[in-house]
Amino acid sequence: MKQTALFLLALVLLAAASCGPKVTPIPTPTPSGPRTLTVMTHDSFDASQEVIAQFEAETGATIKFLKSGDAGAALNQAILSKDAPLGDVFYGVDNTFFSRAIQADIFEPYASPALADIPDELELDPQHRLSPVDFGDVCLNYDKAWFEEKGLPPPATLEDLIKPEMKGLLVVENPATSSPGLAFLMATVGHFGEDGYRDFWAQLRANDVLVTAGWEDAYYGQASWWDGDRPIVVSYATSPAAEVYFSEGAYTEPPTANVLGDGACFRQIEFVGILKGTANRDLAEKWIDFMLSPAFQADIPLHMWVFPANPQAELPDVFRFAEAPPKPAQVSPEAIDQNREKWIEAWTETVLH
Amino acid sequence: MTPKHAGTRKHGGRETRRVLRVSTSPLLRVSLYLIPLAFLGLFYFYPLFSIFRLSLAPEGRPALTALRGLVSTSYYARTLWFTTWQAALSTLLTLLASLPAAYVFARYQFRGKSLLQALTTIPFVLPTIVVATAFTSLLGPKGWANQIPMAVLGLDRPPINLMHSLSIILLAHVFYNYTIILRMVGGFWANLNPQLEAAARMLGASPWRAFREVTLPLLRPALTAAALLVFLFDFTSFGVILILGGPRYATLEVEIYRQAVNLFNLPVAAALSLLQIGCTFGLMVTYTRLQQRITVPLQLRPRRITARQPRTRRERWLVGINVAVMILLLVVPLLSLAERSLSAGQQGYSLAYYRELSVNRQSSIFFVPPLLAVRNSLLFAGATVGLALTLGLISAWLLARQRGWLGRLLDPVFMLPLGTSAVTLGFGYIIALAKPPLNLRTSPALVPLAHTLVALPFVVRSLLPVIRGIHPHLREAARVLGASSWRVWREVDLPIVGRALLVGAVFAFTVSLGEFGATVFVARPQMPTMPVVIYRFLGQPGAINYGQALAMSTLLMIVCTVGFLAIERFRYGEIGEF
Numbered sequence: 001m002k003q004t005a006l007f008l009l010a011l012v013l014l015a016a017a018s019c020g021p022k023v024t025p026i027p028t029p030t031p032s033g034p035r036t037l038t039v040m041t042h043d044s045f046d047a048s049q050e051v052i053a054q055f056e057a058e059t060g061a062t063i064k065f066l067k068s069g070d071a072g073a074a075l076n077q078a079i080l081s082k083d084a085p086l087g088d089v090f091y092g093v094d095n096t097f098f099s100r101a102i103q104a105d106i107f108e109p110y111a112s113p114a115l116a117d118i119p120d121e122l123e124l125d126p127q128h129r130l131s132p133v134d135f136g137d138v139c140l141n142y143d144k145a146w147f148e149e150k151g152l153p154p155p156a157t158l159e160d161l162i163k164p165e166m167k168g169l170l171v172v173e174n175p176a177t178s179s180p181g182l183a184f185l186m187a188t189v190g191h192f193g194e195d196g197y198r199d200f201w202a203q204l205r206a207n208d209v210l211v212t213a214g215w216e217d218a219y220y221g222q223a224s225w226w227d228g229d230r231p232i233v234v235s236y237a238t239s240p241a242a243e244v245y246f247s248e249g250a251y252t253e254p255p256t257a258n259v260l261g262d263g264a265c266f267r268q269i270e271f272v273g274i275l276k277g278t279a280n281r282d283l284a285e286k287w288i289d290f291m292l293s294p295a296f297q298a299d300i301p302l303h304m305w306v307f308p309a310n311p312q313a314e315l316p317d318v319f320r321f322a323e324a325p326p327k328p329a330q331v332s333p334e335a336i337d338q339n340r341e342k343w344i345e346a347w348t349e350t351v352l353h
Numbered sequence: 354m355t356p357k358h359a360g361t362r363k364h365g366g367r368e369t370r371r372v373l374r375v376s377t378s379p380l381l382r383v384s385l386y387l388i389p390l391a392f393l394g395l396f397y398f399y400p401l402f403s404i405f406r407l408s409l410a411p412e413g414r415p416a417l418t419a420l421r422g423l424v425s426t427s428y429y430a431r432t433l434w435f436t437t438w439q440a441a442l443s444t445l446l447t448l449l450a451s452l453p454a455a456y457v458f459a460r461y462q463f464r465g466k467s468l469l470q471a472l473t474t475i476p477f478v479l480p481t482i483v484v485a486t487a488f489t490s491l492l493g494p495k496g497w498a499n500q501i502p503m504a505v506l507g508l509d510r511p512p513i514n515l516m517h518s519l520s521i522i523l524l525a526h527v528f529y530n531y532t533i534i535l536r537m538v539g540g541f542w543a544n545l546n547p548q549l550e551a552a553a554r555m556l557g558a559s560p561w562r563a564f565r566e567v568t569l570p571l572l573r574p575a576l577t578a579a580a581l582l583v584f585l586f587d588f589t590s591f592g593v594i595l596i597l598g599g600p601r602y603a604t605l606e607v608e609i610y611r612q613a614v615n616l617f618n619l620p621v622a623a624a625l626s627l628l629q630i631g632c633t634f635g636l637m638v639t640y641t642r643l644q645q646r647i648t649v650p651l652q653l654r655p656r657r658i659t660a661r662q663p664r665t666r667r668e669r670w671l672v673g674i675n676v677a678v679m680i681l682l683l684v685v686p687l688l689s690l691a692e693r694s695l696s697a698g699q700q701g702y703s704l705a706y707y708r709e710l711s712v713n714r715q716s717s718i719f720f721v722p723p724l725l726a727v728r729n730s731l732l733f734a735g736a737t738v739g740l741a742l743t744l745g746l747i748s749a750w751l752l753a754r755q756r757g758w759l760g761r762l763l764d765p766v767f768m769l770p771l772g773t774s775a776v777t778l779g780f781g782y783i784i785a786l787a788k789p790p791l792n793l794r795t796s797p798a799l800v801p802l803a804h805t806l807v808a809l810p811f812v813v814r815s816l817l818p819v820i821r822g823i824h825p826h827l828r829e830a831a832r833v834l835g836a837s838s839w840r841v842w843r844e845v846d847l848p849i850v851g852r853a854l855l856v857g858a859v860f861a862f863t864v865s866l867g868e869f870g871a872t873v874f875v876a877r878p879q880m881p882t883m884p885v886v887i888y889r890f891l892g893q894p895g896a897i898n899y900g901q902a903l904a905m906s907t908l909l910m911i912v913c914t915v916g917f918l919a920i921e922r923f924r925y926g927e928i929g930e931f
Contacts, residue, residue: 068875073776080792100617177600177615221489344616
């Protein structure tokens, strides 16, 4: 009994300690020393040391990057921390998450003068809460050597994928757990329309499509030019160029090529915005101007393997292997946000159950 | 010590309490109780409560409409059912595979034992995507297991296709959790007196009967504790199901992740998290009741007199077969990873990818020299070990003394973090730890704190059977001879729990190296660890990226082995092998 009493006493003490009067922090005056700008972003963000150093030299500020998981997880964290923001700026909202970000109302409008150089079709927010930084196409990569060896013509359009000779050749990522997977589902919705995409997927299923959880296991685990035996994989239009660039000189030509037929690819546009409640609005504005400036824009391709939004930015030589699809599929961010769950459920029903 | 002996348990228990009542000052005990409870309160219950409140009652009213979907389809019920039975089956298979090895490791000395034991710990620290790579390089269409029969039998399709099947889920769960049984049961078994079983045999019992009626009852506390941990790990399995099992399988944990991250449907994610925690709690309550009935005071013996060289041909076979199984199941996949790190995407073997690790070719702002990643991982792991052992020792000591309703309530509570979805807790941190003085969201301190939550149950479960089993007479004798309570603890309790403390340390170390827990889902401070670096490389296409990911994975395996062997060395030190 004595023990129990002691324990209860302990609990009461603990409760008292946690419910005690809240200590209000004494407001500290803004330090006059070096300032820090915190940029929240996803795990795939990368940039050159020199470019970041240039910004730090120009502004006298220090930049801190907070990586918070994949694009979806990072955005969710920004939304959850809206009352006490984790950063000043968020980079990495793409057009599939665009409406979620706008509706959560976590960004302050800022019309950067640098937007003048950015093509209008990349700008999705008239109020400039989110500014486009780069874009990339999710496309089907195929193994050139594999098709040559089999004497088969490689696929050129989405429709080719349901031909009998393409049986058992395709790997896609699950749109419920993967960003390129969702993008490819969007491509099929855009191309076949709301009425036709389920039918297409039913035929893909009959043609033995393989579904993986994420890009890594699809690309390295299933692709025939890596550890697997399937010659067509949903990846990025720049992946063939990256294969050359990261091959240590083993490849002078990419081992893979893209399926570029009408609506076979889906364009992801990535945006940056100033988080509401920032105490560093002036620095945040400068950062956005900087991300859109030629110096940063030209640094994007080799670090993130996407295209800079500013068409004047110079592309590296290896990007000649990164073919841009002439006609990517079109689905508006509002439509994606309204139907994401419904489309994914319908897809799951059609392809998995 | 036959089951009859268990009759003395009550007697022993009462004595334990009496001794303690004289020996510890109430104030000291209260403050000790407070430490682990405050830790759980601040870093577990408070963040969890915050995220549940935000998710389930955003405007102060329960978000019932959002939850309607939970009961309107049978999907979630089926998910719960699958989660449960696959975990039960995985646990059973893990026990079948590793119990014989636990016996062999407890009773026999043979060359390479220490290294083999170290190697079995490695799977625990490997990210699932890396394990998937290892399995693919063995069992995939281009793996040895397929290439050899294809070449020999002239097949044109790979005969083995395990990817995305239930079999690979079960196999991976055995692969990951083998070490839990081996360490926890094997470690306990090693200190049991072999003369008891010998005596039973002398009296005419068959080997099976001697095992069933003498050894098994004595082993039961450690056995159920280890099986419980394996079950909880399988029950909350995430990466194995998602990546290896493929899109047709989902556990509650996978579904919570999908709802929270992909669909941002927080009410459903929170409700499923509660369900998962509820199941864990229910299981733990049952376990605690069961366990209190089976604890017996033990006569533990130093291992140098319990283990010996295998002598007869049968004994040598027994050791040989178990070692072969371990090599095939655990070592070969790891070796194939190491082999790939020397060869992937290039002609012949070279250390090119290892050299590349320390070159910042892209002059990337996020470049991490490999030694820095190793250092960061070890710093976090060291902090986790220190924190988990301190808190675990206090908690286990507290639980061992509390045999009433309080113990029955507290014991399950300490296990709850293992049954909690990492993404839920991660999101909880973002909301709850936002205000000073607890603004830890972007502090490196959050990492060992979150890892400790996962490591603590391992430490507690390793320690409890031993602490409960300490024969009260030992303490009494020490007291009678005039030892102070501190001295009794240091010279009686500590040497006896030393072994279990090491087991706990090993698990805390591996849990942290493998980046278990909520930190994966919070904004990471700029102290990237080895798994973080592996993920970064795996995110881009191309040979150098893939090769460096494999090279870093191999480094992670080496660090784990070395760290493990280093911890093992401690047993020759002060706390001794008792």
